[in-house]
Amino acid sequence: MRNKKFPPSKAIHKISSKIINRNNLIPFFTGSLGLFIIGTQISHLAADRLQANDSQTQYQRSKSPSQATVEKNAVQTAPAKSEIEKEKSGPTAICEKETGKIASASPNLDAQTGHRLASHVETRYKVSASTAREIVTTTISLSKKNDMDPYLALGIIASESSFNHKARSGYGATGLMQVYAPIHKNVLEDLGIRLKSRKLVEKVLTEHIPLNVAAGIRIYKTYEKQYGSPKKALQAYNGAKQDTTYSYANKVLAMQEQLRQVASPSGACA
Secondary structure, three states: OOOOOOOHHHHHHHHHHHHOOHHHHHHHHHHHHHHHHHHHHHHHHHHHHHHHHHHHHHHHHHOOHHHHHHHHHHHHHOOOHHHHHHHHOOHHHHHHHHHHHHHHOOOOOOHHHHHHHHHHHHHHOOOOHHHHHHHHHHHHHHHHHOOOOHHHHHHHHHHHHOOOOOOEOOOOOEOOOOEOOOOOHHHHHHOOOOOOOHHHHHHHHHHOHHHHHHHHHHHHHHHHHHHOOHHHHHHHHOOOOOOOOOHHHHHHHHHHHHHHHHHOHHHHHO
């Protein structure tokens, strides 16, 4: 039975007008068009990427085996930047950097120079590492304070005792620089050694490295001031002033130069 209140034609028209009207169709078609354009662009980009990959593959296949091997070896053998920088900062670079500083003035001794000297003393004269380090650092320090070439002071020690701080001679000279207490009593008193017992003085001079080195340097500087030349001062230090060949002085001066070469960066890096 027909519905008199809502005829079919009017009901369909009413529903259609709600679902499909001019205002609703505009955003619908606009959004669809935008999605279509974006989809088209993505398709083009994907096609371009596939074409580029195909071209690269064809190029790789077209290369000869020898050419590919050369390129591969070139990549593998190319040194990394970090490795190049490491080589520039290696031992050779350190030696080149220190050469000017050490060569400028022999008393200007740094920690690396002292380390090289101590290592030489330890190896060459069979001295413990700690004792060698103490002898070298003490001698360098006291030489600077007394305006004396440290290599000359170390040369005297090498010639007198071979870096044996407990060395004793047959006539009573003791320690690294073979200080003879009875003759140089005034020097020892200036250093605070006022013991009456000779044995106690000798014990102090063998057990206390700084006191022995300080005494030896002062004794040498006294002779140098008195005689005016290193050779004559060294001969007097050894008690051989009458020796016109200067054999002792020449020995010490040769040792001085040898130690200077040991301490130089070029000698350490050679």
